[in-house]
Amino acid sequence: MTAVQTDTPPRARDAAPPAFTGELDTDAALLAAYVAEEERRLAGSPPRPERTPAQQELTDEVFARCRTVRDAFLRLHTDGVYARLTGNLTRRPRLGDLVYEAAGHFPGLVPDRARMAAELRFIQAEKDGLEIDQAAFCAALLRSETAGRHLIDTMLMPTPRAQELLDGFRATGRADLGSVLVERRGTAGHVTFRNAHCLNAEDNRLIADLETAIDLVLLDEEIRVGVLRGGTVDHPRYAGRRVFSAGINLKDLRNGAISFVDFLLGRELGYINKMLRGLLTAPDAPAWCRRTVQKPWIGAVDTFAIGGGMQLLLVLDRVLLASDAYVSLPAAEEGIVPGLGNLRLPLQTGSRLARQVILGGRRIAATEPEARLVCDEVVPAEELTEAVERSVRELSAPAVAANRQMLTLVEEPVDLYRGYLAEFALVQAARSYSEDVLAKVERRWQRSRARG
Incomplete structure (x- = not known):
């Protein structure tokens, strides 16, 4: 029997997600390994505008599986992650620094600076939507009373x-x-x-x-x-x-x-x-x-x-x-x-x-x-x-x-504000990459160009 040829690597599509243990460092290592293995399937894939439909389908599947695993990790470890990043609440990194520190301390959890910089080469419609992963991380922090309140206070402090x-x-x-x-x-x-x-x-x-x-x-x-x-x-x-x-x-x-x-x-x-x-x-x-x-x-x-x-x-x-x-x-x-x-x-x-x-x-x-x-x-x-x-x-x-x-x-009340922001983070990030929004801003941009 002749094997069916595909344009995807041979790793099984239904590979089981990691079985998290509840211990932060162990689970962080499992997360990093899983995301790295999944993303290896995308090695050599061109940027979004140049992908074939099959390549884009594979990318979407990999992103979806990784996001499901990240969500599972954060449900267990949001407070532990935030405690690690803030020295048990003794440090106050602002939001922009915090998300990149998370990328360094917990590989696979959020995109790092290099990947975000690479995204900036493209218009919104041609990006991979890595900010959606940042939004999920921020939403998890805001849902936590401990992390969310500490982060809100941090962002109320004077800027450097x-x-x-x-x-x-x-x-x-x-x-x-x-x-x-x-x-x-x-x-x-x-x-x-x-x-x-x-x-x-x-x-x-x-x-x-x-x-x-x-x-x-x-x-x-x-x-x-x-x-x-x-x-x-x-x-x-x-x-x-x-x-x-x-x-x-x-x-x-x-x-x-x-x-x-x-x-x-x-x-x-x-x-x-x-x-x-x-x-x-x-x-x-x-x-x-x-x-x-x-x-x-x-x-x-x-x-x-x-x-x-x-x-x-x-x-x-x-x-x-x-x-x-x-x-x-x-x-x-x-x-x-x-x-x-x-x-x-x-x-x-x-x-x-x-x-x-x-x-x-x-x-x-x-x-x-x-x-x-x-x-x-x-x-x-x-x-x-x-x-x-x-x-x-x-x-x-x-x-x-x-x-x-x-x-x-x-x-x-601050907890009403915090809860709203947690939902807002997820909804706004998703809307920013939705087809109707992208189509609307493109039409406006084209009309603006036509007017000179």
């Missing part, structure tokens, strides 16, 4: 970049971070988005700059109130006008330049959570009020706040909307999850309006009655600066920071 810039900012009251400008004006810290070339859309650079800016405002003792506002933009339709935010940069998403760890999850654990819960400056203090620096935040919305821009408004203490502006969370159109909008928007607007906005793509214009559910004041565009100054004076009272902290404890 902000600490390096702090003395200079205190002396001059100004820091030009590239895509963000931070200025101290009286008792207010003004954070101005300056991603002018893309309508102040969010990209990896803007996310990093914004976290540094928020840190500086919270660390400067002379500042009592933070202010967010979009700068003027270059887009022909809005040239010379201020724009708050166009949300995620869909061109970068199409091109594979939106990081899951640093952007999609990092922004939620980073600067947005710092505005809501405060900057963690004394992690060993017994009470949260003594552990953090908290300040009220004002958002001044010119023209529009779309997607991630509207998400920001949901954690601010006062939102001022120019009378010709609108807000929206176009999740249905983009195909991805609007951050924590699904958790926070219903608290402000009620469930019915939240569903219209998130599921139906409804825009809320400043002139509509419903605008009052997402902002505090609607003012003529030319009076927005004056309204900001008035709000700064009103929110500078000493008791404001204490009361906003107590409101956050009631409205969004």
